Amino acid sequence: MSVMIVIPSYEPQKKVISFIQRLSEQTGKNILIVDDGSGASYQSIFQELSVIPAVTVLSYEKNRGKGAALKAGFQKIITEYSNVRAVVTADSDGQHSITDISRLIAAIEQTDACTLLLGTRSFKKAETPFKSYWGNKISSLFFYFATGITCEDTQTGLRAMNTSLLPSLLTVEGERFEYEMNVLLKSKALAIKLEQLPIETIYENNNAHSHFRAVQDSYRIYKPLFRYLSSAILSLGVDISAFLLLLFLFGGSNEMVIPATVIARLFSGIVNYSLARSWVFGNEERVSSTLWKYGLLFLGQMVLSSLGVRLLLLILPIALISKLLVDGLLFGLSFIIQNRVIFQKGRVRE
Structure with a gap:
């Protein structure tokens, strides 16, 4: 050869x-x-x-x-x-x-x-x-x-x-x-x-x-992870801002906490999906081919986060720490699923 x-x-x-x-x-x-x-x-x-x-x-x-x-x-x-x-x-x-x-x-x-x-x-x-x-x-x-x-x-x-x-x-x-x-x-x-x-x-x-x-070359090598971290932080900011704004507009009663949480999470999910698709993983496939997968992941994260925090509170009765531990684990799992399953580009060779 x-x-x-x-x-x-x-x-x-x-x-x-x-x-x-x-x-x-x-x-x-x-x-x-x-x-x-x-x-x-x-x-x-x-x-x-x-x-x-x-x-x-x-x-x-x-x-x-x-x-x-x-x-x-x-x-x-x-x-x-x-x-x-x-x-x-x-x-x-x-x-x-x-x-x-x-x-x-x-x-x-x-x-x-x-x-x-x-x-x-x-x-x-x-x-x-x-x-x-x-x-x-x-x-x-x-x-x-x-x-x-x-x-x-x-x-x-x-x-x-x-x-x-x-x-x-x-x-x-x-x-x-x-x-x-x-x-x-x-x-x-x-x-x-x-x-x-x-x-x-x-x-x-x-x-x-x-x-x-x-510094420069490390950023280039780990850019997908850095961008994922940045998009997650921005989405978290949207989540918290929307939650506080909704409570301010409609009153801070206990009855509004759950609706405000769900609506705020939906807003942050839309932002996170848009950033992940176009900026983090660079996937230009049709929205329909990735949105339903992301939706399932999004719902799964919400359920697991709620259950995980409730269970962890039984042995660690500090809500903030429990939430950080559970969501931190889900954060890493979400990156793996998004990179390998949801936004994985199709093969170009057969």
Whole structure:
């Protein structure tokens, strides 16, 4: 099988030249290096890389991000390398050994076309930089929370896939580090199977040359969860505001508490559904295909919240704490159901 290695690179160190030289010699595969707008100061490095046999350098002027670089590489393979049947992506910062890259090349040649192979590292707290250790733990937990799939290393850049998957991967949103996470999150909708292959864990100089930006890139990766939290807070604000307004308009008698609660919850439910459909999960299917499912979830939450709080009050007679505990559990459950069932986009591959 004809396999091409794609390596996105931004402001590489000079030692990448010897690494690519050895990679070319030991694998015997064509290598496509995408210069992600590294600038004039790094062009001498890319020039030296371009003279290595079987190495092609694709450059553009402005830095766009790792996701954009991978997409540029995929697009070039689709349009110019019709003979290539599989692609292996790797990082240029020394985190992937030639041995492990070779193992993925061998594995993808024996794997079916709908499988995405992930080279997954095992993270030991004592041997992993603080930011990398906790970043991976949190992202792996979030990935399981959102999909129900266990993945040891959601941030791995060492991946292998059949070229038949490339058109689908080009449709996945994201231009920077969030792209690789988005690919995993969309794998079910794209009918892509995930398989994991253990690889060596390497961090050179405590990962000092990583271009990962803790705040900006973390937000991009966890954007669906952040948006879900924001929509929930806004919906809660609508709920409380509508409840208080109704009591003010129609009197604060005990008889009005239940009607005001139900009407306020209906208003907040409409707001939450609208935000979840268009902003959180980006589902543009017809309202009729998702509204009835959301309605069932909405009613179920109301019933479970009421029963849960009543039961918890028997052992924890503080209403506010009981409500926070019950609704907090239902909040997480609701996210899972909305993401996996209600707003899960239809498959684009068969």
